Amino acid sequence: MSTTDTDLNDQYDNVALRAHPKARSQAVARHRIHLLTDIIKVEALATILLPDEKGKRCDACFHHPPRRNNSPPLKRCSGCAAYWYCNTRCQVNHWNLCHKGMCKQFPRYHASEAYTNLPPHQKLDALLLSHLVAGHPSQEHANNSLSTFLSLLPHNPSTAVHPPICAFSGKRTPTAEFVNHLFERFENNNFVIHSHLVSTGHGIFPLASRLFNHSCAPNAVVAFISENCNVSMIVRPLRVINEGEEITIPYIDPALPFHRRRQILELSYGFSCRCSSCMLSQSIRIINSPVDFKGLETPLIDFVFSKSPEKLPEAQCLSSLPKSLHHMLHELCLPHLSATFSDHSHDGPYTTALHVGRSLLALYCVVYPPNYPQIGMHCLEMAKTAWNKYTTEEFSSDSSQRFITLENARMYLRMGEAVLSIMGPEGDIEGGPLEEISTLKPLLVGSE
Numbered sequence: 001m002s003t004t005d006t007d008l009n010d011q012y013d014n015v016a017l018r019a020h021p022k023a024r025s026q027a028v029a030r031h032r033i034h035l036l037t038d039i040i041k042v043e044a045l046a047t048i049l050l051p052d053e054k055g056k057r058c059d060a061c062f063h064h065p066p067r068r069n070n071s072p073p074l075k076r077c078s079g080c081a082a083y084w085y086c087n088t089r090c091q092v093n094h095w096n097l098c099h100k101g102m103c104k105q106f107p108r109y110h111a112s113e114a115y116t117n118l119p120p121h122q123k124l125d126a127l128l129l130s131h132l133v134a135g136h137p138s139q140e141h142a143n144n145s146l147s148t149f150l151s152l153l154p155h156n157p158s159t160a161v162h163p164p165i166c167a168f169s170g171k172r173t174p175t176a177e178f179v180n181h182l183f184e185r186f187e188n189n190n191f192v193i194h195s196h197l198v199s200t201g202h203g204i205f206p207l208a209s210r211l212f213n214h215s216c217a218p219n220a221v222v223a224f225i226s227e228n229c230n231v232s233m234i235v236r237p238l239r240v241i242n243e244g245e246e247i248t249i250p251y252i253d254p255a256l257p258f259h260r261r262r263q264i265l266e267l268s269y270g271f272s273c274r275c276s277s278c279m280l281s282q283s284i285r286i287i288n289s290p291v292d293f294k295g296l297e298t299p300l301i302d303f304v305f306s307k308s309p310e311k312l313p314e315a316q317c318l319s320s321l322p323k324s325l326h327h328m329l330h331e332l333c334l335p336h337l338s339a340t341f342s343d344h345s346h347d348g349p350y351t352t353a354l355h356v357g358r359s360l361l362a363l364y365c366v367v368y369p370p371n372y373p374q375i376g377m378h379c380l381e382m383a384k385t386a387w388n389k390y391t392t393e394e395f396s397s398d399s400s401q402r403f404i405t406l407e408n409a410r411m412y413l414r415m416g417e418a419v420l421s422i423m424g425p426e427g428d429i430e431g432g433p434l435e436e437i438s439t440l441k442p443l444l445v446g447s448e
């Protein structure tokens with residue numbers, strides 16, 4: 001173990017670093033970690049909003065002001081007119097974190113050909129790198145967070161050439177070597193910041209990158225919150241994690257088809273995943289010709305909910321998935337179910353939405369570990385769809401059908417609440433799923 005590992009080991013209550021045969025080190029649980037524990041909280045070293053979010057969220061803490069008439073609008077930086085803040089505190093914090101070093105030069109940089117000709121993903125890297133360098137123009141006086149970032153495994157040390165960054169105004173001009181050194185660590189260490197599964201930006205959270213390896217069957221996930229005029233990441237367990245067990249997070253969506261996951265992990269992160277999910281998926285043969293999923297939906301639902309139609313399974317269903325249902329893992333199946341569900345859950349017919357939505361829920365229980373946030377969010381959507389059906393459709397003579405629909409809405413709300421409470425508050429609290437649950441619950445409970 002390096003000195004950094006030893007330093008890190010002394011600092012955190014829940015996590016210890018151990019050597020790992022392939023990934024340098026791994027984070028293991030110091031003791032049994034229970035649900036609802038914040039395993040670790042890490043403040044961002046640098047962040048960048050996605051272009052669609054600019055002007056809608058605070059550039060410092062990513063807070064999205066509620067859409068109420070009396071809520072104060074975001075304040076715009078009067079220097080560059082391109083950054084927005086909740087209030088003076090956020091503005092001052094961001095100024096000190098990075099904006100001071102680039103405000104003056106930003107409009108010219110943003111309009112330059114060197115920047116505008118970059119493809120979208122490189123623009124994001126260029127801006128994030130500009131933020132990082134503006135706040136940390138050299139290795140001198142590096143704080144803990146920057147030192148940790150510099151200790152991370154680089155992705156492609158020999159080939160990385162940094163994209164054009166915003167000129168820095170300050171005493172020490174950053175050297176190209178230093179900027180490349182930072183950029184080498186971008187691809188395999190940075191995070192997509194999200195609020196309830198919607199991406200809002202990119203960010204650098206060095207300690208989290210240093211600690212957690214990837215698994216497609218992870219036992220923890222990351223959530224992001226606005227705190228102290230900055231964005232913080234919280235790592236939360238999806239289940240009880242035993243003492244000494246490795247704590248893993250997903251770097252990519254575990255629902256992606258196996259071959260796609262393998263490709264991204266090899267290209268962007270430089271390793272082949274050997275997690276239980278990949279080992280199983282490797283042995284599953286899926287035919288490439290178009291498959292009619294329809295005939296398989298009901299057997300899949302029956303298989304996943306065989307113990308109880310009203311309860312989510314306690315274990316991931318992939319390892320016991322019968323061969324006859326393997327085609328449901330075809331790369332077209334999940335996107336097809338998901339698109340059909342979202343079309344019909346908004347515009348109806350709700351009966352179709354609820355049927356397809358149940359198949360999608362069953363498939364989620366195969367590709368995700370229990371308590372994965374997508375499962376909870378989908379259950380909430382199912383509860384809302386059943387409630388829409390209950391309140392808007394004519395049930396004429398058949399009142400038992402109406403009652404079954406209400407019971408279904410209650411069941412999905414219970415399932416969604418159980419999963420999303422494990423995830424806890426994150427992202428936009430106002431209008432977020434936990435708020436939606438507390439609005440919907442009394443309506444469902446009070447109806448007959």
Ligand SMILES: C[S@@+](CC[C@H](N)C(=O)[O-])C[C@H]1O[C@@H](n2cnc3c(N)ncnc32)[C@H](O)[C@@H]1O
Nearest residue numbers: 022023024025153188209210212213214269271
């Ligand atoms: C964010 S870092 C994780 C921390 C890393 N273990 C360390 O010691 O700094 C990402 C890098 O760790 C390695 N890694 C992460 N998960 C891995 C896994 N499941 N198997 C092998 N290598 C892994 C890869 O080299 C990847 O590019």
